[in-house]
Structure formats: C-alpha cells, structure tokens
Amino acid sequence: MSGTHRQGPPEDCASCRKLFTVLSEHHQASPDLRLTVAEIGTRCGSSRVTAQRHLSYLVKHKRVKADGRTPVRGATVAQGGEVPDDATPLQWAVNVIAPDPTCGKGLRVLAGQGWSGRIGPGEIAAAAGISVRTWERHRPHLVTARLVQFTPTTVLARDGRHRVRLADGYRLMSGVVVAAPAGDSYAADAAGDQAKALVDSIRWYCAPPAEMTRAYRLVASRLLAQWPAEELVRRAVFPEPDGYVGNPYGLLSTRLPGPAESYVIPAEAAVRGETSARPRCRSCDVLFAGGRVSPDGLCRECREELTLPLAPVARVDAPRCRECSHQVGPAQWLCDGCGADQRVPA
Template sequence: MTSIDVPITTKALGTLVDLGERATYVHLAHLVLHSRLMADRRTPVPGATVGAPAETPVEQIQTPLDWVLTVVCRDRLCRRMLVLCATHADAAWAAQLGVAQIAAALGVHRDTIRVHRRHLSEDKLVKIERVSVRYESGHFRRDTDRYVLQSGLLVMAQVHPVPLVGRNHNEDWAHSILACARWWAPPATPKGKEATRQAVRLLVQVLAEHGWPSDEVRRRIEITPYDDVHDHLSLLRSLLRDCMEPYVIAARDHVSGTPAGRVQCARCSSPFPSWSRAVPGQVCSDTEACAERAGDVPAHAALHLG
C-alpha cells in the first residue's frame, strides 16, 4: 500500500482546518449525518455539495432566535446554549439562567456548561453579567447570571496621537463624564489633583481607545455609595473594571441599530437605576409620583376638579 492509499488521520485533518481532534470528529459525524460523506468519514458522497450558508438580511431578523440562526458557533453545544438563551431572552435580548438550569435543559453536566459558556464569552457572542440581590439588612447574595447576547463585532477604537495634557477633545469628554459622578469629590490637595488626572486618563482609555459608549460608562459611575468614599480612584477603577477590554456591540443593538440603554418605566418613561433588576414593561413602585411624571391625574385628585 502506498502513502497515497493511506487515509488521513482525524488529527491531521483537524490540523489542516485549525480544529482540535475532538471537534473534527464532531464535524465529520455531522457531514455523515447530512449525507455529505460516506460511512468511512473520508469519502465524499457523489454529487453532494457543501456551500456557504445563506446570509439573512438584517431587516428580516425580528427576534433573538432569528439572530441566533445566523450565528456561526464553535460546536453544536455552543449553538444549543445560544438557542436556549435566545428562547428565554427579554426585550433587552438577555436571559437570566443558572448553570444547573442550563445543564438540566441540555442534558449535560454543569462542568460542560461552564466550558462552553466560556467559549461563547471568548467568541464575544454572550456577555456574562453577575446579578446580586440586596436585602434590607444591606447584605448581598449572588443570583443566577445574566447572559446578554452579543454580536461578536468590536467597535473601532478612536486612536488619537497624545497631545498636550488638558488640550484635547478626549480629556474634555472624560471630564464631562466624570462630572456625572456626584460622589467624585477628592480633596483639593496634590494627591487629590493627581487622582483626578489619573481618572481622566482612565476614562480616555475606556472611551477613546476601547470604544465604550458614553451612556454605558455614565450608567456605571452614576451610583450612590452607601458609605463615605475615602479612595475615589479605587472606586472608579472598580466600577470600570469590565471596561478594560474593547467594547463589543450587543446583538440587539446591531440588529435594531439603536442601543438598549437603561430600562425605562412603561408609564412615565423614567429610567430605573443601573443597579435595579427592572425588566421591560415594569412601572415605578411609587404610583403617585409615576402618575405625576406621566401627566396623569390621580384618582383622589380628580374629585376636586370641576
């Protein structure tokens, strides 16, 4: 038997197409299942063709599930996880699911789910957000994670040459964003001034170099601390910890062309705080204040009209 007659090994075949041996086994089985290869997993079926999938126009994508069907994933389980997230997604194209819940739905072990959700995160197809529940006592408890569907598309960074300090648009931009943080009030000392300079450089990096939208950065820093702030710069860095990587466009934003932003009250359109667990369609808990903002007349006030 000559070297030509020796079939190529699965490992060597995977090396040619930049796949691991296990992933190559999965793809070969898929081609056999769909009558593209013979049972020996090497011989093409006569007349069978493999073409590129047809692209779905953006205007035809209406739901998260429509979008998932256009996405190329690493393997079958990653796609099944995306389909599950899309099925449970809310109006912001995000689903809150636990690892045990996903494992039970897909019939696999929880460790397998952790591996494949890391694949989806690395491929910028989901953004995993931790969700915490705050009790009246002030203690927090971690809830199930929230999976935000991502498009995999990165925002082009706005790289500018480094000009003189305080004489460029980016630093003015950073100062305007920093002014939205009411808790930012470092002492008027050399140490406090240096903290402000470092904060501006940090915001320039987040906004201009990594491409994060102003509204998203402002949403993260517009908080009300429960205690007095002693180290302003450390608090700012902790709030922007997730912004140290390039911004990935969310799937919903890519399809609709408009950012999701904060969830707003369905009655008065007032945005809920960034730390709240509000969902689209929810209304304010203070019904009278909500009605006043919406311009409605409360029932008890209507009796005095006339």
C-alpha cells in the same frame, strides 16, 4: 452526487435556503396540510432524494422541527447568516455560528429570554437539556467568542456586612470588535471634555481634585478606545454602590473596561445597524476622514460653532474636610490628617 450533505451552516447552501423558504411559505398558507418529500422536491426543482438530504440537514441544525415540516419559530436561513433589521433575539441566535452545538443550545436559551437579562446556570442547563457541569464547561467558549457577556450580580445580605450572589446577568454580544482609530490631538481634547462631563454625572463619585483629574484621564482613555459614553456610564452606575464609598477611584477603575479590553458591539445594536463609531458629523453629515472620529460626533467646524449645553445632573456631594477638601465621614468637620474627630454640631 454524494449521499451526505457537505459541512457548513445551512445559510451557505442554496438548496437549504430554497427548501426552507418553501416550507415557511407553505406553513403560513396551509399549516394543517402536510407536504410529502416528493412535493417539497418538486417545488424546489429537485429530486425527492435531494430534498430529503437537505431537509434532514435543516432538522439537524435546528431550522426545522423534528417532524421535518414545521420551521422552528424565529429561525431564518438567510445567505451569510443575515437576519432582518427587526430580528428577535432568537432569530439572531439561530443564525449565529456558535463554537459548538452545545454552546448553540445555551445561546438559544439565553436568546429566548431576551437581548439581556438574568438567569441562573441551573435554568439554562435544564432548558438546554444538558447538565449544569456541561454548561459551566461550555460557557467560557461563548465568552471567548464574544457572543455573551456575563456579569456577576450580588446584593447586600441582611446583616449588612456580607454579600449574597444571585443569578448572573447576561448580555448577548455580536462578536464584532470595534478597533480604536489612530490618535490625534483634536480627538484627545474632545474626549477630555466629554470625560469630565461623564465623571461629574456619576452621583456616587466624590473625590479630592487630584483623584478627579485621574478619573477624567481614565474615562478619556476609554473614549479614545471607541467605548461609547453610554456604555461607560452603564458600567459605572450599575449596580448602585451600597452606602459610603471609601475609594471612589478604585471602584471606578474596576468597573470600567481595562486598557487592553476592546469594545464589542452588542448583538441588539448590531442587528439594528448601530455601532460605536460615528462616520458622519451629526450636525452637517460630512464624512470623517479615516479614523479621525470625535467622541462627540461633530466635525471640527461644527464643534467650533456649536456649544452643546450639558443637562444639569442632580448629585449629592459627600462631606469634605474644611481644611484640605478631602472626603470625610458623614458627621465630620476635618479628616484624620487635619486632626479630625470634631463632630458637626446639631
């Protein structure tokens, strides 16, 4: 037998899984009693040399601490990289195959903070034991692998004109892409209705009728591409725009995912078994046929029978021109095209 361990994740090795289980059970029962390598091999049904080889491999892959006896907190060695349904972010991260070891270090640092949050590159590099330059070089690898989604965060400066960049926000992603189903007219109609309700719920979006129609079509196309409504709302409303929005449609289109961008299931949702697709009707529990899944989660029969009332959403409408209904400034009767510059009387 070769004196080196074959390459691959520990999850694919039955001996590594058995050895890790032995260490975990012993650590819980007698944390102060140190097992010898020979005793570990006996419990695993292998020789001392074999046990040492697999033990070293678990230490190398950060499943066991450097002392060779203590399992890393939150680590698992489940077959196929599976994690329990109630797994913590760190448990998920240590079982994910990262693009390279350095990416794995950064991923575990992020997971140690939570499923999502905000942390600067200096903090990540220091916690991972690497330089900031090294982290910036490996960060795109995690994005390309669809394991992390980074969001730039800025705030309005005190002068009210410039913006100051803060630590980027992040969100752990599963890497699982949801494919858009084959299109059909029924799904398009359902997406159109849901898109109208979604756009109307965005407080800062106030635009002329033509622009509202464009927004409905934009959101409907994303819904048909299997983007969940809650994810679209999250992107649209966070962060809240500062002050007056001069081009609502332009801002909305830049915040929503592009036409070529596919929806990736967040890591937290993947661990819990949640996906964007709804294979069963949420009313009668009947299975949808093929890819014909409606965005509202109802089959044709239930949708015709049920009318789901939309909760009223409080919104503050921006002032509009009394002639053409275009959006105007906070103290105007008419837009520039209709001869504005008449102020609202006190």
